[in-house]
Amino acid sequence: MLGCGVKRKWSCLEELEVEAEQDGDEGGEDELLVGPSRSEMSRLQQRQVVLGLCLEKLQRYQVGMELSLRRSVLLINTLRQIQEDMRSDGVGTCSPDVHPDSCILRDDFREDMPVTCPGCAEGDGDNLSLSPPASPESPSQEANSPPDQQKPLPAATVSAFSDAVNAMGYLSDFALDDIFEDIDTSMYETSDLTSAWASGSLWPVSVSLWADEDVKMRPPAHSSPGSLQSCLMDLNELDHIMEILVKS
Amino acid sequence: MTKCSKDALRCDNSCGGDNCVKQRTKCALLIKSAASTAGIGAVPASRTVSCWMRPEVWTGPASPPSPSSSLICRYQDPEPADLSMEEESDTRKINNSFLRDHNYATEADIISTVEFNSSGELLATGDKGGRVVVFQREQESKSQPQRRGEYNVYSTFQSHEPEFDYLKSLEIEEKINKIKWLPQQNAAYFLLSTNDKTVKLWKISERDKRPEGYNLKDEDGRIKDPSTITSLRVPVLQPMDLMVEATARRVFSNAHTYHINSISVNSDLQTFISTDDLRVNLWNLEITDRSFNIVDIKPANMEELTEVITSAEFHPQQCHTFAYSSSKGSIRLCDMRQAALCDKHCKYFEEPEDPSTRSFFSEIISSISDVKFSHNGRYLMTRDYLTVKVWDLQMENKPLETYQVHDYLRGKLCSLYENDCIFDKFECVWNGSDSVIMTGSYNNFFRMFDRNTKRDVTLEASRENSKPRAILKPRKVCVGGKRRKDEISVDSLDFSKKILHTTWHPHENIIAVAATNNLYIFQDKVN
Numbered sequence: 001m002l003g004c005g006v007k008r009k010w011s012c013l014e015e016l017e018v019e020a021e022q023d024g025d026e027g028g029e030d031e032l033l034v035g036p037s038r039s040e041m042s043r044l045q046q047r048q049v050v051l052g053l054c055l056e057k058l059q060r061y062q063v064g065m066e067l068s069l070r071r072s073v074l075l076i077n078t079l080r081q082i083q084e085d086m087r088s089d090g091v092g093t094c095s096p097d098v099h100p101d102s103c104i105l106r107d108d109f110r111e112d113m114p115v116t117c118p119g120c121a122e123g124d125g126d127n128l129s130l131s132p133p134a135s136p137e138s139p140s141q142e143a144n145s146p147p148d149q150q151k152p153l154p155a156a157t158v159s160a161f162s163d164a165v166n167a168m169g170y171l172s173d174f175a176l177d178d179i180f181e182d183i184d185t186s187m188y189e190t191s192d193l194t195s196a197w198a199s200g201s202l203w204p205v206s207v208s209l210w211a212d213e214d215v216k217m218r219p220p221a222h223s224s225p226g227s228l229q230s231c232l233m234d235l236n237e238l239d240h241i242m243e244i245l246v247k248s
Numbered sequence: 249m250t251k252c253s254k255d256a257l258r259c260d261n262s263c264g265g266d267n268c269v270k271q272r273t274k275c276a277l278l279i280k281s282a283a284s285t286a287g288i289g290a291v292p293a294s295r296t297v298s299c300w301m302r303p304e305v306w307t308g309p310a311s312p313p314s315p316s317s318s319l320i321c322r323y324q325d326p327e328p329a330d331l332s333m334e335e336e337s338d339t340r341k342i343n344n345s346f347l348r349d350h351n352y353a354t355e356a357d358i359i360s361t362v363e364f365n366s367s368g369e370l371l372a373t374g375d376k377g378g379r380v381v382v383f384q385r386e387q388e389s390k391s392q393p394q395r396r397g398e399y400n401v402y403s404t405f406q407s408h409e410p411e412f413d414y415l416k417s418l419e420i421e422e423k424i425n426k427i428k429w430l431p432q433q434n435a436a437y438f439l440l441s442t443n444d445k446t447v448k449l450w451k452i453s454e455r456d457k458r459p460e461g462y463n464l465k466d467e468d469g470r471i472k473d474p475s476t477i478t479s480l481r482v483p484v485l486q487p488m489d490l491m492v493e494a495t496a497r498r499v500f501s502n503a504h505t506y507h508i509n510s511i512s513v514n515s516d517l518q519t520f521i522s523t524d525d526l527r528v529n530l531w532n533l534e535i536t537d538r539s540f541n542i543v544d545i546k547p548a549n550m551e552e553l554t555e556v557i558t559s560a561e562f563h564p565q566q567c568h569t570f571a572y573s574s575s576k577g578s579i580r581l582c583d584m585r586q587a588a589l590c591d592k593h594c595k596y597f598e599e600p601e602d603p604s605t606r607s608f609f610s611e612i613i614s615s616i617s618d619v620k621f622s623h624n625g626r627y628l629m630t631r632d633y634l635t636v637k638v639w640d641l642q643m644e645n646k647p648l649e650t651y652q653v654h655d656y657l658r659g660k661l662c663s664l665y666e667n668d669c670i671f672d673k674f675e676c677v678w679n680g681s682d683s684v685i686m687t688g689s690y691n692n693f694f695r696m697f698d699r700n701t702k703r704d705v706t707l708e709a710s711r712e713n714s715k716p717r718a719i720l721k722p723r724k725v726c727v728g729g730k731r732r733k734d735e736i737s738v739d740s741l742d743f744s745k746k747i748l749h750t751t752w753h754p755h756e757n758i759i760a761v762a763a764t765n766n767l768y769i770f771q772d773k774v775n
Contacts, residue, residue: 046662050608053666069506069525070556070575071671074612077554081608 047082052244054079059245359762361749365429365437368753371399371760372439373767374424378408380441380494382452383769399769403452405494408443420445426511428520430533438497440520444507447522449498449533457485503529503539510559516567523560526553528572530584542590543572543582558616558673565625569594573630577614579639597628597644599637609661609670617673622682623754629685631676634658636687636697651697651704654689656727656738669743677752688747691736692763693723709747709761709768720770 058075356377363372371383384402411420421444430438436453461483466472506524513520521542522529528543543560547553560572568584580593601610613633620629627648628639634655637647653674657664664670669690676687688694689706697704706723726735749762757772 047608049662050665057668068671070558070615073553073556073575074615074671077611078608081611085608 047085050078051082054082055244354765357765359749359765359767360423360425361427362751362760362762362767363427363429363439364751364753364760365439366431366754368755368758370402370429370437371751371769372427372429372441373760373762374407374427374441375765376421376423378406378410378422378424378443380405380407380424380427380439380450382437382439382494403492403494405450407441407448407450407496408446411445425508428511428513430513431517433517440511440513442508442511442522445501445504447500447508447511447520447531448496449500450494451497452492452494455491455493456488458488459483460486498533498536500531500536500539503531509557510561512561512570514562514567515565519567521560521562521570523557523572525556528557528560528570528590540588542584542588544589544591559619561619561621563625564621564623571619571621571628573616573619575615576611577616577632579616579619579628579630581641595641595644597639597647599646605658607661609665612665612670613661618675620676620678622678623680624682627682629676629678631674631687633670633672633674636676636685638685638699649699651685651695653687653695654693654725656725657690660738664743667743669746672746672748674746674748675750677750679752679757680755686750686752686759688750688761690743690746691741692745692747693725694747694750694761707770709763709766710745711766 054075058072058079354377356375356379358376359373360376361372361374364370365372369385371385373381373383375381380403381401382403383399385397385399388397407424408422410422412418413420423443424441425444426440426442428440430440430449432438436451439450439452441448441450460467461481463477463480463483464472464474500522504522504524504527506526508522508524510523511520512523518534519530519532522531522539523543526544526546527541529539530542531539543557545555545557554576556575558573558575560570563569563571569581570584571579571581573579577598579597581595581597582590582592583594584590586592586594601614616630616632618631621627622629622638626641628641630637630639630647631653634653634657636651636653638649638651640648661670674688676685678685683700684696684698686694686696691708692710693706693708695704695706706725707720708723721734724732724735725741726732726737731737745764747761747763751760753759759770761768761770
């Protein structure tokens with residue numbers, strides 16, 4: 001990638017980093033404040049930025065050129081680290097399972113259709129088999145606030161993370177198109193995607209990122225039920241994730 | 249494709265064509281025409297190394313820290329005439345009229361590896377277009393002792409071509425990832441060059457005699473009519489203009505599923521290893537249809553993959569020992585005598601993470617991009633994104649020495665992650681005596697660290713700052729606050745100008761530095 005970063009204005013990222021550096025010094029003063037300190041906020045902001053970048057990089061692929069395995073592994077590990085970080089921020093929900101990239105298999109997916117249907121997201125939590133504890137209720141309401149506020153809320157972002165993972169599954173699972181006809185996935189249904197899917201090197205998060213090249217037609221790994229019992233999906237969160245993925 | 253216009257006898261392969269097929273009449277070298285804006289001579293500008301510096305004077309860190317480093321800047325006109333092997337001093341006069349404009353440099357010219365051979369007489373460069381250019385140091389002439397041996401183009405050949413993997417519908421790049429020389433055993437030179445999938449053994453040999461006086465063929469190679477032959481004669485060898493040929497002697501292919509990142513020749517001079525992201529394969533130089541897999545870190549379930557191999561090297565003296573580095577910042581030393589599959593390491597080098605500097609990028613910046621044994625075989629040097637570390641082979645829990653290459657980037661990691669620079673793989677080198685280590689950075693800066701005096705210097709490889717016989721000034725990056733006159737601030741650094749590949753002469757203080765598509769050769773100051 002030549003030419004990247006030449007005299008680039010790192011405006012927003014730089015501010016984040018400068019903030020982070022400054023807050024590092026001021027950490028002591030903030031202990032009296034109620035709620036997250038400034039340094040904590042900027043750390044969460046940075047985490048959000050990095051999460052977005054990570055997903056973007058994993059999604060971006062070059063048809064016809066092999067992905068660098070080292071780069072993919074480093075990106076996935078960063079993603080996992082962010083997920084761990086989110087989880088350790090005190091999220092009590094049933095989190096996606098340890099391997100975010102080992103989810104989504106068609107059969108299991110169909111069973112859990114009602115769970116993740118966006119229409120049922122709000123208010124139907126009681127009917128679901130999973131056990132949404134009280135904590136995600138309030139954060140999800142807070143998440144209804146303008147999405148561009150970018151307040152990173154642990155539960156919401158954890159669900160957002162799993163939503164991103166599931167969303168990728170939706171978009172390429174052609175058999176389920178009829179259920180998601182309201183979501184415009186036409187731009188994803190290209191021959192490029194098909195060939196990339198066949199070659200297996202596309203898959204950033206779900207199934208297997210790096211095609212097992214020794215075994216040509218390896219079936220996607222079965223996911224564990226835990227990953228599919230995802231948390232309540234907020235429609236705004238889905239839009240937000242779609243925005244990141246589609247970059248519209 | 250056009251043919252080189254030179255006569256077969258006169259062509260010295262410097263027109264940059266493919267493997268020379270010696271023909272009696274015309275040189276059969278094919279020159280690929282490139283979309284070049286230079287339009288100089290018969291050689292498209294992109295086929296030759298655009299700029300290489302005549303080695304002149306440079307003071308290494310061992311001297312008192314005075315800015316007395318200097319270099320001569322010389323731009324080589326790509327006309328074949330200037331690259332001839334004739335020992336005319338006039339033809340090597342500086343021709344500064346041709347300047348390669350960076351904006352028009354083609355991507356194929358980007359140098360992807362540089363390597364001195366074991367005597368330092370030859371310097372090989374590989375580029376993204378799959379070509380190898382070999383430079384040879386001229387013999388020092390007694391009549392002009394002040395002109396130390398400078399490096400001239402010796403041979404140019406196309407090592408690898410782009411390929412297409414039909415099974416996976418993927419293109420295999422022809423970019424040369426690594427070149428390693430074999431120690432010289434006879435008059436010919438041998439080197440290994442590799443792209444992502446295939447390693448090739450090249451033989452570079454000179455030809456300065458040709459047989460003349462065949463009975464059945466005339467001087468132009470045409471078959472004679474046998475009825476016109478009246479007498480028989482014995483062909484004799486006649487001297488001819490020196491011609492340098494490169495031929496592929498072995499092709500080691502189909503052994504790597506993932507991209508080859510390094511090759512290393514064993515001290516037994518019979519075997520070598522090639523390493524990709526998950527496997528290390530051992531080859532015999534004579535046998536191309538078989539290789540032994542000695543390290544395999546591929547998990548049964550690819551989704552459990554969290555670590556890849558980034559580099560591997562044989563120990564310089566112990567032919568049974570090699571080391572490989574990982575993307576998680578660890579190095580493993582393996583002994584091949586223990587088992588056929590060296591998955592169990594003998595030694596495991598890893599420095600515990602410093603919790604105070606932990607960030608989301610900790611793992612990425614700890615990924616080791618290069619591992620090099622010292623010449624004496626007692627130390628290991630590793631390069632990760634921000635530091636160079638020297639390890640004592642006897643001490644596994646922490647490095648002996650840690651040098652900060654560009655710590656001012658620590659606060660910019662998020663931005664570097666965004667523009668992908670955080671994934672750049674820098675190499676590192678030892679000098680001949682293992683007292684100084686060198687590595688590259690951004691903005692065409694490269695850094696040298698003297699292990700004894702603990703002094704370090706930042707130098708820049710750029711044409712703008714280098715006039716002929718100019719003095720190379722040490723550079724400094726200003727981190728914050730007031731910027732002094734000669735300093736450059738972190739925000740002004742050009743991250744597209746990165747020095748990833750450098751090499752050091754095995755005995756003398758001569759270094760070669762690759763800056764995108766330019767090769768710089770610096771030499772220590774004479775007296």
